[in-house]
Amino acid sequence: MSAEEDSPRANKPLLGKCITTDDESDTLVVHSINNPRVDVVGASTTRLQNAPEDTFNFNYIVFYFLGMTSILPWNFIMMAEEYWLFKFRNVTGNGTDLTPRQMEMQADLSMSSAIPSTAFLIINAIIGYRFSLKSRIICSYVVMTLLMVLTTIFVKIDTDTWQDEFFVITIATVVVINSASAVASGTLFGIAGQFPSEYMTAVVSGQALGGIFAALAEIIIITFHPPPDLSAFIYFIIGSTALLVSIILYLIMQNTFCFKYFIMHQQMARSNSSRELLTAHVGSEIHQPSFKTVMGKIWVYGFSEWLVFATTLAIYPSVTVLVNSEHKGNGHLWNDIYFVPVVNYLLFNSGDYLGRIFAGLFEKPQDKPFVVAFLTIARILFIPLLALCNTKPRHSLPVLFHSDSIFILLMSGLAVSNGYLANIAMICAPKIVREHEKEMASSIMAAFLGVGLAGGSMISFLLVELI
Missing domain, CATH: 1.20.1250.20 (MFS general substrate transporter like domains)
Incomplete structure (x- = not known):
């Protein structure tokens, strides 16, 4: 296989239409699209589409x-x-x-x-x-x-x-x-x-x-x-x-x-003269993904995915929903009614969305799982900072940040970092495993995400009592 065929660019869609004619459909080798055991369909010629x-x-x-x-x-x-x-x-x-x-x-x-x-x-x-x-x-x-x-x-x-x-x-x-x-x-x-x-x-x-x-x-x-x-x-x-x-x-x-x-x-190719699809075959060896092997390759990204959501769910929304506007009670609709739903829900989800979009655009850092892990660990600082905002009722901790602006800034940082780091880990994990391991790798990452959500939710109960 040539270097061009092995490059990531070769796996990207080209500008054109994804349409097959009846003749092409007749020659298309589809080996049980719903068969989860099939891993690779090979080609027998050198010209690949x-x-x-x-x-x-x-x-x-x-x-x-x-x-x-x-x-x-x-x-x-x-x-x-x-x-x-x-x-x-x-x-x-x-x-x-x-x-x-x-x-x-x-x-x-x-x-x-x-x-x-x-x-x-x-x-x-x-x-x-x-x-x-x-x-x-x-x-x-x-x-x-x-x-x-x-x-x-x-x-x-x-x-x-x-x-x-x-x-x-x-x-x-x-x-x-x-x-x-x-x-x-x-x-x-x-x-x-x-x-x-x-x-x-x-x-x-x-x-x-x-x-x-x-x-x-x-x-x-x-x-x-x-x-x-x-x-x-x-x-x-x-x-x-x-x-x-x-x-x-x-x-x-x-x-x-x-x-x-x-x-x-x-991997397909067509002859310029006959538009004949390459003869495809399935290798004699059927590869089964090994959970242990895949986990060994992606565990750092999995840890990052887990920690991102554990950190977020520990403080959001159980604690952040208790934060009141510093001007609440003055008769303004923004402070009394819309502050919590807009800042706590709409702002967070919008920031989370933007973070995921940015991660998809930049895809950095790549091939640096420990850098991603370090950033997710540093992100734990959002927990004490947000816990010291104007939450009510509170029993133990003092209010350090009364300002609405500081709370909005911290919520924006929590949201964007959540979306960016979660998406980076989810994107990078399948890239460091073999082709037949990609589905399992992505599913394992989803499992780390779920465990992070559950763990963060449990921690949130303790934080609410602590505050």
């Missing part, structure tokens, strides 16, 4: 959309806080105090998400390659769609007389939705790891864009203040529709020539 163009950036857009919808159900379920307060209100009296279930609902939702998500991200990383990509993606999205539809139906059902049973159904639904979401996310990262790095950026940026979308929806709800059941119904309808569209888009994408090219690692 460059990767086909992603026509109209269709595959890129679908990866973006799938990244957003892979966690969209969870975003909407958590956003519907007023709906859960309404569903579990005290229906036997006129008291205004929150019931124990109302006070604990957000924590219950968080725990019923973190544990199954982490477990299934790890399971997917270890044994996911044994199942076809199509079955993992489609099954997980179908499960999420059906359960989101069920959740939507319950909005219109009076559950006042059987709140305990409804609580059990809700928690069970959240557990299964997040398990399916973990499989979808892990598989999606695994697929994107086999494409050029910009497709991984599309997935992780799509997830951040989902956070922006959710934050904007919350601000709109605050502005118009519809009844809690109506706002939840809108959230869940949007979520169900987006998931259904995701299934359709994936089914279309998996049949595109570009998708098959990267997933099958096909």
Whole structure:
């Protein structure tokens, strides 16, 4: 193989259309696109085609959309806080105090998400390659769609007389939705790891864009203040529709020539005279990725991915949501109503999104995993700095930073660094493993991400008590 064919540029799409004619389709060797055991499809001649163009950036857009919808159900379920307060209100009296279930609902939702998500991200990383990509993606999205539809139906059902049973159904639904979401996310990262790095950026940026979308929806709800059941119904309808569209888009994408090219690692060429596709074959040795081997190669990037999210979730949003504007109580809408949702949610998600975009554009530092790890360790400083902002109520620590400007600056730094470092680690990890190990490497990185989220969430409980 020539140096040009081995270069990264040869793996990038060229300008052109990813379309095959009927004659080309007849000669295309597709060896079970859904067979996860196939690693490399070789070519028997020296003239190899460059990767086909992603026509109209269709595959890129679908990866973006799938990244957003892979966690969209969870975003909407958590956003519907007023709906859960309404569903579990005290229906036997006129008291205004929150019931124990109302006070604990957000924590219950968080725990019923973190544990199954982490477990299934790890399971997917270890044994996911044994199942076809199509079955993992489609099954997980179908499960999420059906359960989101069920959740939507319950909005219109009076559950006042059987709140305990409804609580059990809700928690069970959240557990299964997040398990399916973990499989979808892990598989999606695994697929994107086999494409050029910009497709991984599309997935992780799509997830951040989902956070922006959710934050904007919350601000709109605050502005118009519809009844809690109506706002939840809108959230869940949007979520169900987006998931259904995701299934359709994936089914279309998996049949595109570009998708098959990267997933099958096909090396093709056509004769100028006959446009004959190169005869392809599968090597006699089928390579199975080894979890231990892949982990040994990417563990530093995995550590960075874990620490980035553990640091972020330790302080955000459990502590940062308690930060009040220094001018709260003066009768201004910005300070009294919009400060927390805009700064804590919209600003953070926007900064996170920009960080992921910048990482995809610059892709630096590359081949320096310990530099990335050092930067993630230094980022721990955000925890004490944000904990010393104007959080209320507080019991032990003093307020060192009263200024809104300082809090906004720290939140911006936390957000951009989260997106940048998380994406850099996710992009670089698949690049240091062999071709047949890329999917497992990306899935392992997703598992590190999940463990970081769960670990950070647990630390956040301690920080809230400490403050």
